[in-house]
Amino acid sequence: MKTTIYYYTGTGNSLWAARKLAAELKDTRLASMRRASPEDGIPEAVGLVFPVHIWGLPRRVIDFVNRLPAGKSTYYFALAVNAGQVAATLTQLKKLMKKRGLTLSAGFNFVMPSNYIPWGGPAPAPEQEKQFAAAVKKIKDVAGTISRRETAPVEKGPLWQNLILSGLCYNLTYSKVPKMDKDFWTDDKCNSCAICTSVCPSGNILLSAGKPVWQGRCEQCLACIQWCPLEAIQLGKKTPAYARYHHPEITLSDMLA
Numbered sequence: 001m002k003t004t005i006y007y008y009t010g011t012g013n014s015l016w017a018a019r020k021l022a023a024e025l026k027d028t029r030l031a032s033m034r035r036a037s038p039e040d041g042i043p044e045a046v047g048l049v050f051p052v053h054i055w056g057l058p059r060r061v062i063d064f065v066n067r068l069p070a071g072k073s074t075y076y077f078a079l080a081v082n083a084g085q086v087a088a089t090l091t092q093l094k095k096l097m098k099k100r101g102l103t104l105s106a107g108f109n110f111v112m113p114s115n116y117i118p119w120g121g122p123a124p125a126p127e128q129e130k131q132f133a134a135a136v137k138k139i140k141d142v143a144g145t146i147s148r149r150e151t152a153p154v155e156k157g158p159l160w161q162n163l164i165l166s167g168l169c170y171n172l173t174y175s176k177v178p179k180m181d182k183d184f185w186t187d188d189k190c191n192s193c194a195i196c197t198s199v200c201p202s203g204n205i206l207l208s209a210g211k212p213v214w215q216g217r218c219e220q221c222l223a224c225i226q227w228c229p230l231e232a233i234q235l236g237k238k239t240p241a242y243a244r245y246h247h248p249e250i251t252l253s254d255m256l257a
């Protein structure tokens with residue numbers, strides 16, 4: 001395979017984007033950052049596809065990049081999947097990679113439906129469809145750039161986003177993310193199926209007396225609350241009223257594969 005795309009996904013948006021891009025690029029292997037070992041063989045081109053968390057890189061992506069073999073002259077590209085504010089996430093990635101002696105040749109902003117349930121449920125279906133259609137169109141353009149191994153400036157938001165959202169909010173919040181699971185709770189619908197324990201990328205959920213207990217090493221991917229089949233997981237006070245979201249073409253089996 002000429003290209004490997006490493007993806008990180010909580011509710012399927014990034015997995016879907018990675019799959020679509022792989023289909024366009026051809027001769028491309030997909031591997032989950034949750035399980036892959038980047039140290040084992042780096043091909044001609046490497047893609048990183050991941051969600052934007054709090055206007056910056058999720059911890060898992062940072063850890064993954066820090067395990068990439070240093071100084072390899074590989075063509076690296078990235079897709080930062082977000083709900084409308086990529087801010088300076090790709091600039092952060094470029095700098096992180098540079099420290100490791102790696103070059104991010106191109107970085108693309110991908111807007112997809114929001115899965116950040118503390119701020120509300122998903123957008124109406126017609127709006128989601130528009131975003132998927134725009135994403136498909138962009139993936140075709142991006143695939144051309146990547147196939148030709150072109151260099152392009154990483155995409156970023158306006159200055160205020162980069163300074164306030166990435167510069168301030170991200171930096172103030174990053175260290176607090178693991179303990180943000182203290183606001184999860186389960187309601188009476190929970191039937192102890194344990195799906196939440198399997199879908200959590202960080203093994204952060206254990207069942208105690210048949211009910212989930214969060215362990216304080218959360219990544220805020222929101223997979224647990226979005227994939228619970230009974231919608232029994234809640235986050236704070238408002239989520240009982242909100243519908244759940246995962247990408248409509250991604251299944252629980254895809255997440256666990």
Ligand code: SF4
Binds near residue numbers: 191193196197227229
């Ligand atoms: S996935 Fe939902 S129903 Fe299943 S154990 Fe977790 S909280 Fe309970």
Ligand code: SF4
Binds near residue numbers: 202205217224
């Ligand atoms: S506890 Fe939930 S939100 Fe936190 S990392 Fe696990 S699945 Fe993601």
